[in-house]
Amino acid sequence: MLPQQGVVLSSSADGTDTLRNDDIESEQAYLTALYSRLDELREQAAERLRAILLEAGGTPQGRSQREATRSHWAEQVAQMNAVENGLCFGRLDFSAGNPRYIGRLGMFAEDRERDPLLIDWRAPAARPFYLATAVSPEGVTRRRHLRTRGRELTGIDDEVLDLDAGAGGREDVTGEAALLSALTAGRTGRMRDIVETIQAEQDEVIRSGLPGVLVVQGGPGTGKTAVALHRAAYLLYTYRAQLTKQGVLILGPNATFLRYISQVLPSLAETGVFLATLGDMFPGVTARASESPETAALKGRLDMLGVLERAVADRQTVPDDFVEVDHDGYPLRIERAVCEDARAAARRSGRPHNVARQMFVTEAVHALSLQIAERIGADPLGGDNLLEEADLAETRRELREDEDVQRALFELWPVLTPRQVLRDLLSDPDRLESAAPELSADERALLLRDRASRWTPADVPLLDELAELLGVDDTLKARAAARERRQAVEYAEGVLEIVEGSRSLDFEDESEEKDEILSALDVVSASAFVERHEVIDTRTAAERAAVDRTWVFGHVIVDEAQELSPMAWRLLMRRCPSRSMTVVGDVAQTSELSGTTTWDHVFEPYVEQRWRLTELTVNYRTPAEVMAVAADVLAAVDPSAPPPRSVRESGYLPWASRVSRDRLAAELIDAVRREAAAVPDGRVGVLVPAALEESLGDALTAAIPGAAVGEQPDLRDPVVLMTVRQAKGLEFDSVLVVQPGEIVAESPRGLSDLYVAVTRATRRLGVLHTADLPKVLAALA
Numbered sequence: 001m002l003p004q005q006g007v008v009l010s011s012s013a014d015g016t017d018t019l020r021n022d023d024i025e026s027e028q029a030y031l032t033a034l035y036s037r038l039d040e041l042r043e044q045a046a047e048r049l050r051a052i053l054l055e056a057g058g059t060p061q062g063r064s065q066r067e068a069t070r071s072h073w074a075e076q077v078a079q080m081n082a083v084e085n086g087l088c089f090g091r092l093d094f095s096a097g098n099p100r101y102i103g104r105l106g107m108f109a110e111d112r113e114r115d116p117l118l119i120d121w122r123a124p125a126a127r128p129f130y131l132a133t134a135v136s137p138e139g140v141t142r143r144r145h146l147r148t149r150g151r152e153l154t155g156i157d158d159e160v161l162d163l164d165a166g167a168g169g170r171e172d173v174t175g176e177a178a179l180l181s182a183l184t185a186g187r188t189g190r191m192r193d194i195v196e197t198i199q200a201e202q203d204e205v206i207r208s209g210l211p212g213v214l215v216v217q218g219g220p221g222t223g224k225t226a227v228a229l230h231r232a233a234y235l236l237y238t239y240r241a242q243l244t245k246q247g248v249l250i251l252g253p254n255a256t257f258l259r260y261i262s263q264v265l266p267s268l269a270e271t272g273v274f275l276a277t278l279g280d281m282f283p284g285v286t287a288r289a290s291e292s293p294e295t296a297a298l299k300g301r302l303d304m305l306g307v308l309e310r311a312v313a314d315r316q317t318v319p320d321d322f323v324e325v326d327h328d329g330y331p332l333r334i335e336r337a338v339c340e341d342a343r344a345a346a347r348r349s350g351r352p353h354n355v356a357r358q359m360f361v362t363e364a365v366h367a368l369s370l371q372i373a374e375r376i377g378a379d380p381l382g383g384d385n386l387l388e389e390a391d392l393a394e395t396r397r398e399l400r401e402d403e404d405v406q407r408a409l410f411e412l413w414p415v416l417t418p419r420q421v422l423r424d425l426l427s428d429p430d431r432l433e434s435a436a437p438e439l440s441a442d443e444r445a446l447l448l449r450d451r452a453s454r455w456t457p458a459d460v461p462l463l464d465e466l467a468e469l470l471g472v473d474d475t476l477k478a479r480a481a482a483r484e485r486r487q488a489v490e491y492a493e494g495v496l497e498i499v500e501g502s503r504s505l506d507f508e509d510e511s512e513e514k515d516e517i518l519s520a521l522d523v524v525s526a527s528a529f530v531e532r533h534e535v536i537d538t539r540t541a542a543e544r545a546a547v548d549r550t551w552v553f554g555h556v557i558v559d560e561a562q563e564l565s566p567m568a569w570r571l572l573m574r575r576c577p578s579r580s581m582t583v584v585g586d587v588a589q590t591s592e593l594s595g596t597t598t599w600d601h602v603f604e605p606y607v608e609q610r611w612r613l614t615e616l617t618v619n620y621r622t623p624a625e626v627m628a629v630a631a632d633v634l635a636a637v638d639p640s641a642p643p644p645r646s647v648r649e650s651g652y653l654p655w656a657s658r659v660s661r662d663r664l665a666a667e668l669i670d671a672v673r674r675e676a677a678a679v680p681d682g683r684v685g686v687l688v689p690a691a692l693e694e695s696l697g698d699a700l701t702a703a704i705p706g707a708a709v710g711e712q713p714d715l716r717d718p719v720v721l722m723t724v725r726q727a728k729g730l731e732f733d734s735v736l737v738v739q740p741g742e743i744v745a746e747s748p749r750g751l752s753d754l755y756v757a758v759t760r761a762t763r764r765l766g767v768l769h770t771a772d773l774p775k776v777l778a779a780l781a
């Protein structure tokens with residue numbers, strides 16, 4: 001028996017009788033007028049853009065203004081191109097007043113009144129489109145969904161919201177027919193926007209205010225990802241000035257997932273968002289390598305803080321006895337005691353390692369200068385030292401500039417980079433033992449790896465933490481900037497000389513004119529020339545954030561947030577000191593060992609109880625037949641968690657088939673062929689235990705050439721084989737789960753993995769197994 005019968009959508013939803021010719025004609029005429037207006041506005045914007053591109057020269061300020069105007073018009077043109085499909089998708093009729101048309105963009109008539117022709121879905125005036133119901137109609141008498149293909153109207157679905165007029169729709173969904181058609185459409189391997197059918201509980205989340213931490217907990221298929229993306233678009237629209245400057249970060253679980261969602265925001269005409277995985281959050285590093293879940297979990301623990309602190313402290317060394325350097329022809333000893341004092345003073349400063357280094361050097365040089373003073377300034381008569389303060393200062397300067405001294409001090413307290421420290425630490429058992437005495441030998445063995453290993457996502461929070469511990473010595477940075485500028489000026493001098501040189505050639509036969517003509521150097525100095533040609537930063541906030549580790553975002557959105565480790569949360573919180581965040585996830589789907597199973601634990605250290613929780617309860621993806629199977633798995637993961645209610649039935653019953661081990665690959669290939677034929681317009685997902693990924697992947701690609709496998713399979717291929725971890729957040733029309741028992745056995749969070757696996761299907765679910773089914777799938781036996 002299926003649960004949740006009460007909410008199941010029927011395919012005979014209202015709207016089928018509304019295709020009246022006169023309505024179609026008048027709505028088509030309105031649509032055509034909207035598109036003409038769009039064309040007009042786009043042409044105007046393109047014209048302005050062309051004009052700006054033709055302008056040249058001017059003062060730096062003028063150029064920078066021009067650049068801002070150029071990017072404004074370029075963005076306008078891009079936005080208008082992006083909304084070409086589905087420009088207008090809805091209409092609201094009210095008991096009084098004019099109807100409102102709702103679409104992907106706001107447009108006004110050109111007349112003096114500037115009447116709204118089309119209302120942006122994010123504007124407050126569009127809200128009743130998502131919220132009005134027959135019981136609470138907010139003055140709306142009819143909600144109309146307009147279905148289009150290109151610029152052509154292909155259908156109309158009406159909902160009459162007047163109880164007296166016999167409204168028969170359901171109260172728990174809005175736009176029933178349009179919703180059903182969106183949910184049953186074949187999947188393409190790219191997520192689509194849901195702007196036409198956002199449901200009331202989702203709308204609440206999308207339009208929630210900007211400040212504070214908002215946690216959206218919801219079962220599989222409740223639209224968390226969709227809501228997170230639409231919220232980004234809503235926030236950028238509502239708080240545009242603030243957020244375009246600071247940028248919005250959306251963090252997703254892996255690169256395949258980012259590609260899956262990559263089309264949604266552009267289709268909503270929003271591009272100013274930095275989409276990243278944890279592995280992208282340290283500029284200069286793209287961390288994609290994999291490692292054992294246990295190693296990743298260990299790296300995610302807060303214990304790593306102490307380990308990293310000690311790893312840095314271990315790099316601040318003192319000699320056993322002394323270091324001898326040659327200074328000015330004389331041997332000079334840097335004694336252990338001197339180093340210890342200098343190190344203690346530098347550590348006491350509480351500054352990060354690279355910044356505190358200045359203090360270490362100053363203290364050491366001071367001690368060495370006294371040593372020299374003793375040698376050369378000692379009064380043979382036993383009186384005070386004969387050197388004056390000015391002499392000592394000069395000695396200190398000489399010591400600082402002495403390359404031998406510099407080298408010796410560098411050895412004792414080197415300038416370090418995060419990558420260097422982490423690489424050294426993880427590839428050296430002695431360093432590990434010294435930095436991590438509280439970890440067991442087995443744990444340290446988990447961390448140990450080859451020096452040449454590639455970075456993993458779990459390394460990134462460690463690199464970021466090290467960047468904080470090491471800091472950047474601003475004096476070094478300033479010196480580098482000064483050097484760059486000096487080089488630019490030298491280059492400019494070169495340019496001006498060439499101009500001068502060619503001028504003398506040009507005019508060598510016209511000596512009387514020569515004095516009349518100003519040379520380049522007469523009107524501009526080399527440094528002014530540099531200023532004029534300094535590159536104006538035209539990058540968006542998202543682009544700048546991608547290369548700046550210390551970038552602070554205006555808002556951070558985290559998807560599949562249950563998977564983040566405590567160390568990863570520290571990194572994210574540093575990127576968002578305002579704590580303006582939207583965190584979406586499902587603690588029943590956690591598969592990372594260092595992920596969370598309660599939100600309280602995550603936020604308590606940062607905002608205590610000051611975070612808001614919203615729950616999404618309706619499952620738009622998984623049909624009721626499949627959800628009935630998943631509910632048993634969920635009950636084993638967390639008996640207290642209610643399964644999300646499916647919004648529809650698919651009419652297909654999930655199945656399981658037991659096969660012999662030696663026939664597994666062959667049976668799988670047959671099943672894939674059958675399923676691919678059953679969803680010809682959609683996608684088949686094959687979810688396997690990690691241990692079988694390679695062998696079954698090989699067998700499948702040999703038999704079915706279009707099948708995608710590997711680390712980053714192309715989801716647009718008709719058949720995709722992957723592990724459950726890779727399938728996080730994704731969906732397929734038909735899903736085949738292979739060897740569920742092995743999926744459960746592979747990880748301590750195996751039951752959660754199985755729950756994820758069985759909730760990926762939008763239509764059909766099948767299970768292939770060689771041993772007994774896990775108890776939680778008994779319903780399929």
Ligand SMILES: Nc1ncnc2c1ncn2[C@@H]1O[C@H](COP(=O)(O)OP(=O)(O)OP(=O)(O)O)[C@@H](O)[C@H]1O
Nearest residue numbers: 194197198199220221222223224225226620621729
């Ligand atoms: N209001 C809606 N209208 C149309 N489709 C919707 C709506 N809400 C969700 N969907 C669709 O339901 C599917 C599941 O949504 P989504 O992937 O956002 O769920 P999720 O909660 O993130 O799931 P998971 O926890 O499994 O990752 C998607 O295909 C999405 O487009």
